[in-house]
Amino acid sequence: MSSEYLIEVEDLKQYFPIKTGFFKTTPLKAVDGVTFNIKPGETLGLVGESGCGKTTVGRTLLRLYEPTSGTVKFNGEEITAKNMAEHRKNMQMVFQDPYSSLNPRMTVEDIIGEPLDVHKMYSNKNERREKILALMELVGLNAEHATRYAHEFSGGQRQRIGIARALAVKPQFIVCDEAVSALDVSIQAQVINMFEDLQAKLGVAYLFIAHDLLVVRHISNRIAVMYLGKVVEIGDADEVYEHPIHPYTESLLSAVPIPDPIQAKQSQRIVLSGDVPSPMNMPTGCAFRTRCRFATDKCAEVCPTLTDKGGGHMVACHNR
Amino acid sequence: MAEQNALKRNVLSAQVDLSKFNFDDSVFEKATDEEKKQQDVMSESTTFFKDGMKKLMKNPLAVGSIIVLIIVMSVIIVAPHIVPYSYSQIISVNGKRDKTAKNLKPFEYSENELEYIAEGGEVFPHIMGTDAQCRDYFIRVVYGTRVSLAVGLFASILVLIIGLLYGSISGYMGGKVDLIMQRIVDIIYSLPDMLVIILLSVVLNETLGEKLEGTSFQSLGVNMISLFIVYGLLYWVSMSRLVRGQILTIKNNEYVLAAKATGAKSGRIIAKHIIPNCISVIIISTALQIPSAIFTESYLSFIGLGVQAPMPSLGSLANTAREGLQSYPYKLIFPAVVICLIVLSLNLLGDGLRDAFDPKLKK
Structure with missing residues (x-):
């Protein structure tokens, strides 16, 4: 049953019903038909502006939300609500906020040990403790930290605790939901290096959700760009960065600050006009057409699909 | 590299050009072992409970009320063994x-x-x-205090159990289940509790009165049983609302989502993540529930719906003292003072607990 890809997501949709009247509900299309694949040991970066559905994709992948439609396959096997319990061992998540994602009433040992408890992955208490200490060492925490509570740690250390928890069940795939966004730059670098080390050591695949484009470029093999619940461009990291095709990607990349004032002066910022349309009231056709420089009549009628522009660089745009 | 940096620098930049300095060992002083140790020492790991108790012990009102309660408790436990009279003798x-x-x-x-x-x-x-x-009045007051405290404690525990179960199910399930359960709570809220107590004690007197004879419930009396039933029927609603509100806020925390992502089941999530995080609020409101239950019992006994004679309770003692109020005012004063002491100290203790354990009130 195994296939080339570890994770295959096909036409994943996640609508949330929002009450708009007394008896009326309107679906909020958080994720609207997303398709991508992740190979074993690969990192897929997922970027996009706030509210475009990045986090929802990650959470729906792990069945923290029940998807409206679409399939997620793990190692070629389709994941359903029934067999998700077994797959929890293979798929884990690192959360954005290291402050709210750790239970303040549990010691570090219990936080990291929870997945072990849930999946009964030890035979006695000594084995549990050994496993936890090994995990703590793996992420760079001292053994004496085990009996402390989460509030006694700094943000970077807390994020390490969260990563150790995700690694406890030896998953093959980890969703990093803005795992470094809440950290300051020096700690970000440490944690990102740790992610890379762990990938080299354990061969895990990541879905790396972030809005810091430079970080994503650094860590990702491939990158997917999302806009209003849809993937508009996907391809190799360098290819997407060097030759963005979709007008949204172009403008997104032009907003990346360049750490060199002379180069920054020469580069041109593509500023988008208008606001992101409400996901409850999406424009017809291409979701981006209301802010696109190249929008034509066709964009308003037909929703563009991802088409290969060469070398696995897929773009959803009529005009490029 | 240094030259490149120098070229790129803006003339007006305030950034210190490090290349102009030459760093050698003479510029920096090495940290001594003692100084390194200073960096290592962290404050002792404290649990939430220890932290709260420390704060509670710093509150003079709370400490005072704990002392008063301990004195009252030891008197009602020890006195019957020393005083050679019994409450009905x-x-x-x-x-x-x-x-x-x-x-x-x-x-x-x-x-x-x-x-x-x-x-x-x-x-x-x-x-x-x-x-x-x-009959010796002291021992009657002691037994009355026992009855009142026991009623307060058991009624609060009853309220706690029902309210906790109902509230956590309602809060955790959410959606339609929550909607229906909360409407039931609304209906119960609107029932007049005194009327229900009076009606129940009348009905229970008819139906249960004879069956109770000879059992241990007899000394308690039908009125007390109906009081407990009413507590079980009506008074848990505010507790259940409190628990529901707490759970609604806690269940949206990311650590609950993280537990779900590890594959934890609902039971584990409630027991390990949700209850420990709202337990302080629950304990506090239970502590505040005890005096209100004592008050209700005293009030009911005072209007003649309380414990069965000759069993005394503080309220019924106050009621009988009313008759000879002008000649023997001390008979009203003793039970009244005891009620005041217990209710006041439990209330102050509850307030102290809230101040110490409520994370939102942290200074």
Whole structure:
């Protein structure tokens, strides 16, 4: 049953019903038909502006939300609500906020040990403790930290605790939901290096959700760009960065600050006009057409699909 | 590299050009071992509970009320073993009923007792005097306090159990289940509790009265049982609302989502993540529930719906004292003072607990 890809997501949709009247509900299309694949040991970066559905994709992948439609396959096997319990061992998540994602009433040992408890992955208490200490060492925490509570740690250390928890069940795939966004730059670098080390050591695949484009470029093999619940461009990291095709990607990349004032002066910022349309009231056709420089009549009628522009660089745009 | 940096620098930049400095060991002083140690030492790991207790012990009102409660508790536990009278016993001297021992003042002896003492006998003093039926009043107050405290405690535990279960199910399930369960709570909220207690005690008297005879419930009386039933039926609603509100906020925390992502089941999530995080609020409101239950019991006993005679409760003692209020005012004062002491100290303790454990009030 195994296939080339570890994770295959096909036409994943996640609508949330929002009450708009007394008896009326309107679906909020958080994720609207997303398709991508992740190979074993690969990192897929997922970027996009706030509210475009990045986090929802990650959470729906792990069945923290029940998807409206679409399939997620793990190692070629389709994941359903029934067999998700077994797959929890293979798929884990690192959360954005290291402050709210750790239970303040549990010691570090219990936080990291929870997945072990849930999946009964030890035979006695000594084995549990050994496993936890090994995990703590793996992420760079001292053994004496085990009996402390989460509030006694700094943000970077807390994020390490969260990563150790995700690694406890030896998953093959980890969703990093803005795992470094809440950290300051020096700690970000440490944690990102740790992610890379762990990938080299354990061969895990990541879905790396972030809005810091430079970080994503650094860590990702491939990158997917999302806009209003849809993937508009996907391809190799360098290819997407060097030759963005979709007008949204172009403008997104032009907003990346360049750490060199002379180069920054020469580069041109593509500023988008208008606001992101409400996901409850999406424009017809291409979701981006209301802010696109190249929008034509066709964009308003037909929703563009991802088409290969060469070398696995897929773009959803009529005009490029 | 240094040259490149120098070229790129803006003339007006305030950034320090590090290349102009030459760093060698003389510029920096190495940290001594002692200084390194200073960096290592962290404050002792404290649990949430220890932290809260520390704060509680710093609150003079809370400490005072704990002391008062301990004194009251030890008196009601120890006194019946020391005082040779029982709450329903009519005082007798030398095996004979002492009819002169009616309505004695505190520490006063009756004529017969005085005679007996003169003959060389020993009589335990009536610390609070006696009542109209020649019974020692002190022991009656002690038993009354026992009954009132026990009723308060059990009623609160009843409220806690039902409210906790109902509230956590309603809050955790959410959606339609929550909607229906909360409407039921709304209906119960609108029932007049006194009316229900009175109606229930009338009905239960008819149906249960005979069956209770000879069982341990008899001394409690039908009224008390209906009081407990009413607590079980009506008073849990505010507790359940509190628990529901707490759970609604906690269940949206990312650590609950993280537990779900590890594959934890609902039972584990409630027991390990949700309850520990709202337990302080629950304990506090239970502590505040006890005085209100004591108050309700006293109030019901006062209007004649409380414990069955001859079992005393603080409220029924106050009620009987009403009759001879002008001649024997101390009979009202003793139970009233005890009620005040217990209710006040429990309330102050509850407030202290809230201040110490509520993370939102952290200074």
